[in-house]
Amino acid sequence: MEKAVFPLILVMVIAVHGSKANHDFVADGEYIKVKRSAFAVLIVFAFLVVGLAIAITKYMINKNAGNEITNEPSLKSSQGNRVHREVTSRWSGLYTFTKEEIERTINYANSRIYLGSGSAGQVYQGVLPSGQLVAIKHIHKTAMSGSFMREVEQLSKVRHPNLVCLFGYCDEEGDQYLVYEYCAGGNLAQNLLRSDSVLPWETRVRILRDCASVLRFLHTHPDGCIVHRDIKLTNILLTENKVPKLSDFGLAKMLEMEETKVFTDVRGTIGYMDPEYITHSKLTCASDIYSFGVVALQLLSGRKVIELDIVARDSLTKKAKDVVSGKKPLEEFIDPRVRDNVIIEDFVLILKMAVLCVASSSIGRPTIKDVFEEMDKALRNTTIKTKARKEMNAAHLVTQYTKALDV
Helix, strand or coil: CHHHHHHHHHHHHHHHHHHHHHHHHCCHHHHHHHHHHHHHHHHHHHHHHHHHHHHHHHHHHHHHHHHHHHHHHHHHHHHCHHHHHHHHHHHHCCEECCHHHHHHHHCCCCCCEEEEECCCEEEEEEECCCCCEEEEEEECCCCCCCCHHHHHHHHHCCCCCCECCEEEEEEECCEEEEEEECCCCCEHHHHHHCCCCCCCHHHHHHHHHHHHHHHHHHHCCCCCEEECCCCCHHHEEECCCCCEEECCCCCCEEECCCCCCEECCCCCCHHHCCHHHHHHCEECHHHHHHHHHHHHHHHHHCCCCCCCCHHHHHHHHHHHHHHHHCCCCHHHCCCHHHCCCCCHHHHHHHHHHHHHHCCCCHHHCCCHHHHHHHHHHHHHHHHHHHHHHHHHHHHHHHHHHHHHHHC
16 A cells, blocks of 8 residues: 555645745746646545555455455365364364374374273373373264264363363264373372372362362353263363363363253263252252262261262261261261361361252252352361461470480
8 A cells, every 4th residue: 555655645746736836937926826726636635545555555455355255165175174283273262183193193102002981982191292291082873963063162261270171082984082281199089998099188178169169160150061971070170280170071061051951861870969969850950969968978987988889978978967966966977087187177067068969959059159159168277277287296206306415
């Protein structure tokens, strides 16, 4: 456009100089009239030329854009799903892996490291070219039922510090993969059952608080209440610093905010499932609350069961209710491995909340907001009391050491 306007300015300058050059041949009064008339004509002419230049520039831009749009269908027709995946990837911020890249990532040491299996497929350890460890889930061919891309788009929109982060995906030659961040600490079941170390009391409370935090995020998501549907010990992964990350969204279900219930196919892990959901196929946010309550009871008691069945679940919940009602002593429910470190008032607070969570009817269960507030209160108190206890023990040791030296 600048190139188009420059000649116009040049023409105007020449015209003005030309009119001035004629001054010697025109009377002064007549010259002034001619000069004003010529100047007005030049201004009008200048606006017309500038307007024409702008119109031509817009026309050329629109023409080029039209050519790009016209060429897009042919690009799509030649590349098919690949273009769709690339567009989705740019929109979601996810990386689109090729199947060849997935194979190289999984077979980085010329052998596959199998991490386990979830509700939707097998999980393998992998290493990206950058050296970063990842977990790669190979989706069962029937797990997504043709909705893989929709699931990927939904997962890409759900981000929280206590959710396992989805890095990318692969949808090629009938195989589907999801690439997640790798949690070096293993799952919560493995940590709870380890014989060589004990999961400290304060860490257990922090895990419950963080899990309640991510559930609050999911249940109050702007796009609608997201019900995880499969909360259990093995789906809570831990980082090296024991930060919990809720995983396995293969069963996640998004409900509209105005819905109070939805009837759907019953899927999940039987020992953690809401009785109402099992009996009536009624899925609500309260279904996750029930599962959270079972997990909390396992962390409090240290019950050595990875996959609870209905009998084990009922035994666990009944014992908890008996303790809360006073039928059984509190000591019977405390994990003996952390008994000396438990802050009793916080243990009781969490136990009572967990019992409310596992109420047989969803009507009697607390909201996730209530659960989070109680877990947060327990963590704050436990942190303060644990720190004070450590300082007191340290001071006691110093006193004993001093006395020993005096002797």
